Amino acid sequence: MATKQFKNEKIEHYKKQFENAKVAVVADYRGLTVEEITELRRNLQAKESDLTVTKNTLCKVAVKGTNFEAIDELMQGPTAIAFGFGDEVSSAKVLAKFIKENKKGEILGAVLDGKVLSAQEAQKLATMPSKEELIAKILGSINSPASGLVYSINGVMSALVRAVDAVREQKANQQ
Numbered sequence: 233m234a235t236k237q238f239k240n241e242k243i244e245h246y247k248k249q250f251e252n253a254k255v256a257v258v259a260d261y262r263g264l265t266v267e268e269i270t271e272l273r274r275n276l277q278a279k280e281s282d283l284t285v286t287k288n289t290l291c292k293v294a295v296k297g298t299n300f301e302a303i304d305e306l307m308q309g310p311t312a313i314a315f316g317f318g319d320e321v322s323s324a325k326v327l328a329k330f331i332k333e334n335k336k337g338e339i340l341g342a343v344l345d346g347k348v349l350s351a352q353e354a355q356k357l358a359t360m361p362s363k364e365e366l367i368a369k370i371l372g373s374i375n376s377p378a379s380g381l382v383y384s385i386n387g388v389m390s391a392l393v394r395a396v397d398a399v400r401e402q403k404a405n406q407q
Contacts, residue, residue: 242290242294243290244294245284245294246286246290246295247295247298249282249284249315250294250295250299250300251298252317253300253316253317254317254319254320255315255324255344256300256303256314257313257314257316257324257341257342257354258311258312258313258339258340258342258343259314259327259331259337259338260309260310260311260312260338260340261285261310261311262309262336263336264337269283275326276314276327279316279325279326280316280318280319281314281316281317281318281322282314283313283314284313284315285310285312286307286311286312286313288307288308288311291311299345302346302347303348305341305348306341306342306343306348311340314326320357321360321361321362321363324342324354324357324358325362327339327358328354328358329358339351341353342354342357
């Protein structure tokens with residue numbers, strides 16, 4: 233049986249996680265081995281996220297006073313929470329990919345900006361492009377017209393050079 237001090241330390245740990253997180257994705261981890269959970273945790277940490285296997289009663293105490301109070305309804309049965317500290321999409325992406333590859337566990341839902349997302353909405357969150365992908369697309373869109381202009385001007389200049397060269401050759405052949 234856990235001591236009161238241990239429980240208080242866990243509550244403080246969960247509370248810090250919730251205070252620093254932008255998103256919390258709740259998953260059922262049944263069927264995953266310790267090695268698989270460790271691998272998932274490493275994959276998440278590479279994306280500014282973390283995985284915490286929670287004790288639901290302690291988690292419900294820790295969540296009070298945060299933007300994640302609505303997570304109570306998702307905390308049923310054995311649960312793990314993937315906290316996203318970087319962008320809001322990465323943790324859901326990593327978790328969904330891991331579950332799909334290993335065919336174990338399931339996403340139960342998520343909390344984003346104080347709103348509870350269903351399992352289907354959390355899956356949709358996982359399919360959204362990440363912040364880096366969106367920035368790359370925007371930069372590509374901004375760069376595209378300039379690139380097109382450069383290629384057009386270059387094409388006209390090349391055609392002019394070829395025409396002048398053809399006229400030069402024609403005059404050289406006439407003499």
